[in-house]
Amino acid sequence: METSKTSSTVAVVDIGEQLFKVEKHSLLTDANASITSETFRVGGHDWAIQYYPNGDASIVDGQFMSMYINLVSSIESDVTASFSLCLQDRASQVMVEKKKRSFTKTFLPPMNPKSLGYGQFMSKDALAASGCLKDDCLWIKCTVEITQLMAEDDDDHNSSITVPPSNLSADVRNILESGLKADLTVKIGESSRSFNANTCVLRARSPVFREKLRESMSMIESKKRRSICIDDIDAKVFEVLLHYIYNDCLPGFMEEATEEATSMARDLLVAAHGYGIQRLRVMCESRLSQSLDVHTVSSTLDLAEQYQCQQLKESCLKYMAKDGQRLRAIRETKGFKQLIKNHPVIVGDILDKVSDKLSQQAATTPAPAPAPAP
Numbered sequence: 431m432e433t434s435k436t437s438s439t440v441a442v443v444d445i446g447e448q449l450f451k452v453e454k455h456s457l458l459t460d461a462n463a464s465i466t467s468e469t470f471r472v473g474g475h476d477w478a479i480q481y482y483p484n485g486d487a488s489i490v491d492g493q494f495m496s497m498y499i500n501l502v503s504s505i506e507s508d509v510t511a512s513f514s515l516c517l518q519d520r521a522s523q524v525m526v527e528k529k530k531r532s533f534t535k536t537f538l539p540p541m542n543p544k545s546l547g548y549g550q551f552m553s554k555d556a557l558a559a560s561g562c563l564k565d566d567c568l569w570i571k572c573t574v575e576i577t578q579l580m581a582e583d584d585d586d587h588n589s590s591i592t593v594p595p596s597n598l599s600a601d602v603r604n605i606l607e608s609g610l611k612a613d614l615t616v617k618i619g620e621s622s623r624s625f626n627a628n629t630c631v632l633r634a635r636s637p638v639f640r641e642k643l644r645e646s647m648s649m650i651e652s653k654k655r656r657s658i659c660i661d662d663i664d665a666k667v668f669e670v671l672l673h674y675i676y677n678d679c680l681p682g683f684m685e686e687a688t689e690e691a692t693s694m695a696r697d698l699l700v701a702a703h704g705y706g707i708q709r710l711r712v713m714c715e716s717r718l719s720q721s722l723d724v725h726t727v728s729s730t731l732d733l734a735e736q737y738q739c740q741q742l743k744e745s746c747l748k749y750m751a752k753d754g755q756r757l758r759a760i761r762e763t764k765g766f767k768q769l770i771k772n773h774p775v776i777v778g779d780i781l782d783k784v785s786d787k788l789s790q791q792a793a794t795t796p797a798p799a800p801a802p803a804p
Contacts (some may be wrong), residue, residue, distance in 0.1 A: 510537075515531055663701055
């Protein structure tokens with residue numbers, strides 16, 4: 431007996447939200463200054479918010495602020511999405527959305543538009559009067575809704591239920607950004623900076639915080655807020671550390687090939703080592719291994735040796751032994767001289783790596799053809 435199958439089309443809707451915090455807003459004074467949010471994933475595609483506090487200079491003058499949504503990932507088929515952009519007034523007791531604007535757009539492969547949005551989202555005067563700028567911070571909310579049509583077999587055993595991607599990381603990030611149930615204030619040394627955090631999150635993510643904050647659990651039960659002071663870390667480094675603890679990723683600026691990102695990776699590696707956050711430490715090793723040059727490789731190898739970062743050490747040795755000219759240039763740097771002073775035994779490791787390199791080259795070099803007989 432034959433059975434026939436028919437198919438139909440079902441609409442699958444995926445909705446995602448992103449809260450984008452723009453800090454130190456008053457310092458963004460350049461005519462064409464822009465800042466981009468971290469990417470977020472909706473409907474199987476990566477998106478990001480791009481904000482121009484003084485307007486996109488190619489479109490408007492400096493009297494307006496511009497706001498766009500960017501499709502970051504490439505696409506192989508048409509993608510139709512509905513977007514909304516708005517500001518959040520966090521000064522009110524109830525969260526208020528202001529200047530909400532919405533639109534729908536279809537992205538066509540392969541020429542993806544760089545950005546879609548509003549060149550004149552809001553005048554700067556209206557922003558100042560809106561109450562949305564609090565403590566020199568501006569909160570932008572973006573909602574993306576993607577509807578996809580999918581073929582569906584009318585077979586009783588075929589499920590038409592599509593499970594959306596996990597939004598756990600976005601929800602945990604919102605705990606930090608919204609200050610939800612924050613029960614701990616972390617003060618950084620003698621600086622004036624302090625951070626609100628959740629004791630349970632810090633204890634879950636770091637074995638060092640787990641021990642350091644053990645006593646605070648009884649204070650939570652008694653509904654008392656606790657403050658701790660940390661003296662062994664810079665405020666900016668702790669801010670990035672906190673970002674990782676809640677987001678499980680590095681902030682966007684650390685993906686750029688800049689001196690600031692490299693310097694932060696070095697400091698963050700030390701912090702990750704000190705707080706027992708192994709994955710973050712390896713992420714910093716990876717970031718540093720991608721920024722090696724003649725002038726930095728020795729100091730990076732020094733760091734790797736000091737904190738037993740074997741993978742980073744191996745990357746540095748491999749870089750040094752790439753060719754003789756590079757190694758000679760490295761030996762002339764101050765960093766190399768300091769490396770030998772701090773870790774004299776490292777010379778043997780370098781020589782071993784060079785020897786291995788020469789052996790590999792000898793093995794792959796074809797033997798010369800025999801001379802013709804006289």
